[in-house]
Amino acid sequence: MIVIPQVQLRDLQPAKNETTGRFYPVQRLGLARQGAEVYRANACYACHSQQIRQTGYGFEAVIEKGGNDPDALAAALVRVNREWSVDDAALFGEGDALELGPIDLRRKQSIEQTLDKAKIGDLEAKIRFDFIPEGPDIQRGWGLRASVARDYLYEDTLMLGSQRLGPDLSNVGARLPNRDWHLLHLYHPRATVEGSTMPAYEFLFEKRRQGETPSPNALKLEGDLAPEPGWEVVPTADALALVAYLQSLKVTEALYEAPATVAVE
Amino acid sequence: MTSQPSIDDLLTPETTVASGRWAFLALFGGAAFWLAIAGVLGLIASIQMHAPTLLADCAWFSHGRLKAAAAGAFNFGFATQAAVAVTLWLAALLGRSTVKLGFISVIAGKLWNIGVLLGVAGVMYGDGSGFEHFEFPRYAVGVLLFAFIGLALPVFVTFHNRSVRELYPSLWFVVGGLFWFAWLLSTAGLLLHAAPVRGVLQAAVQGWFANGFVTLWLLPIALAVLLYLRPALSGAVVPSRATVLLGFWSLAFIAPWGGIPAGTPLPSWVGAVSTSMSSLLLIPSLAMFFSLGGMKRPASLDSFGVISWKLADFSFLALVLFGVLNTLNSFAQVYQITQFTLVTPALKTLAIYGVATTALLAAVFQILPKLTAPCAMCSRVAWLLSLLTRVGITVVVLALLLAGRAQGFALVNPETPFAEVTAASSWWFKMSSAGDLLLMVGGLLFLAYVTVNIFLSLKREYTVCEWCHAGAKPAEVASLTTVPSCFSVRSSHCCCPGSV
DSSP states (O other), rough: OOOOHHHTTTTTOOOEOTTOOOEESSSOOOOHHHHHHHHHHHHHHTTOOOOOOOOOOOOOOOEEOOSSSSHHHHHHHHOOOOSSHHHHTTTTTTBBBTTOOOHHHHHHHHHHHHHHTTTTTTOOOOEEEEEEEEEEEHHTSSSSSSOOOGGTTOSSSSOSSOOOSSSSTTTTHHOOOOOOHHHHOOOOHHHHHHHHOOOGGGGGGEEEESSOOTTTTTOOOOOOOOOOOOEEEOOOOOHHHHHHHHHHOOOOOEEEEEEBOOOOO | OOOOOOOHHHHHHHHHHTHHHHHHHHHHHHHHHHHHHHHHHHHHHHTTTOOTTTTTEEEEEEGHHHHHHHIIIIIIIIIIIHHHHHHHHHHHHHTTOOOSSSSHHHHHHHHHHHHHHHHHHHHHHHHOOOOOOOOOOOHHHHHHHHHHHHHHHHHHHHHHHHHHOOHHHHHHHHHHHHHHHHHHHHIIIIIISSSSOTTTTTHHHHHHHHHHHHIIIIIHHHHHHHHHHHHHHHTTTOOHHHHHHHHHHHHHHHHOOOOOOOTTTHHHHHHHHHHHHTTTTTTHHHHHHHHHOOOOOOOOOHHHHHHHHHHHHHHHHHHHHHHHHHHHHSSSSHHHHHTSHHHHHHHHHHHIIIIHHHHHHHHHHHHHHGSSSSHHHHHHHHHHHHOOOOHHHHHHHHHHHHHHHHHHEEEEEEEEHHHHHHHTHHHHHHHHHHHHHHHHHHHHHHHHHHHHHHHHHHHSOOTTTTTGTTTTHHHHHHHHHTOOOOOOSSSSSOOOOTTO
């Protein structure tokens, strides 16, 4: 159970995105790397997982190119879905996802055959099929696709977590990129998420007298949370590092072993 | 000429325990201390689940650290130390030997406690390893590894010196458990601390260790206790040695494969094989059910016998329930709902507390009372402790299972906002805290009980060689009262000078 996976995975390397030329994953450096140590020290993995589950996959059809004959394309699309009228189909334009819902592989192949028979290639129209991973975690917006071994290639200490008393964090850097939001959430979780059961990590902050000018890092606190006049709450180095780590948690690339259609930035 | 009393006359349960009294007192003393600490830390961590502001401004008491420290104190401080003491007792009792090298147990026990102290303090300071269920820092693991050699050595020497060559089934589990735990601790220490494997392979190691700690260490020792205590207390015999043998070998073959959930980002065969093998743990559970079920409690048991019986009975039922629930949880349709929920800690609590802790306590109440003069208050404390432990475990396991169920169904429905997922379990968290409170009080009572027993035992004046001939006939005792030393188990007769 340990030796064979070790043999299988020992040569695993980062993947290169042929479109952007970027490698994924990349090593975590600097403040984010220090933040991983803060995450470890406070055992944040006791409540948060870093692992996206995928229950299946589907496809979504998108009109990539409208072609030179919209009426002919509309007629072809009606063959794909007989519930549409030609007038309905004529409303679809470039970039529109056809309202088919996620479809399975068999349905995708059947649609492709139908479109081939309608010779949409001759119209210079093109319909693209996006690969859509499915599952509650993905539908919640926690991640793009299933987590795979390559995602953790550069983790010094793997903290997958086994509980979801808080939400999954594997892609939190992409879905919640705002540094100030994270700082406020750490200082007083219920200020950002109503009903949150996360403990406040007040020891990661320092309440101190304001200097001549307020600290640029001082939290913008309002209401009951606001400190007395002349005082400010500033994050410690640990808090800043932890937030940098959380911002670094991003799974935005599709991989050969975990396909997904991803918009290229 | 006085006839020599045979070793069979002399080695009673009392004399066996007396021969290792320092070892038992040291190991159970340490175990009781850590049980109390784990109870207090565990209760605070549990309350923080529904009162998140509790001690939030103190880094040492933040939820994640407390939870890890409580688990470490319990697993290594209490359970492992008590389990080692119980293996020493069973090796001597069932091998009809005195305890050998008891002083090494005492020294190694102290070293072990230093290791646990370093581990618990390290985790609370922020030095935790980050590996779930194996969170002690590397310096603590090093000390524990070294100390375990010292803890296991007297057990093996005692086992080697046995006068009964045919092994009672409990001893299979004792010897197996000690080897397996050494294997688990050294492998996890090597692959996670000394020469860490990279990336996701760490998940394979930590999952394997966490599972093995329960199924290859604590469960075998619990089974060893049950296999001895239930027949011994009920006066029955184990009906089928072959069935127990099936239980032993099926556990030995199946358990090392478990612990890596399906869906873990490893090659998919790993999770599939591991989950399938986990489901087969029902086989050893059923083997034990058919071997030990149907034994009745006799009316003639003394007060500690009744307490031990009730604890062993609870452990037996928890074992069967664990086997069934663990198998159910292995089915993909169920696991898709229960993964990442409190069902996982519920099953772990059922195994570690429900099966192992109750079995260990049942053994404790067969060991410590034999070191002291009769103590009426002690049996009342033990009775209350036993009751609190059983009720506390039931409440915690039930609360976590129900919380996990609510959480699981909410998690798989993406329409349910996450705040509602946690809200769905909040009432059960409070119920779980109530159970943790009972367990903490039980832990403090156990500490009080062991402390009183240590003092009573120290106060008890042993006449020279008293325990040596405590089981001898009156005429033989009279002839032995002046002798200065005890016996060697290698010979088949008491070697007290003057008795020959």
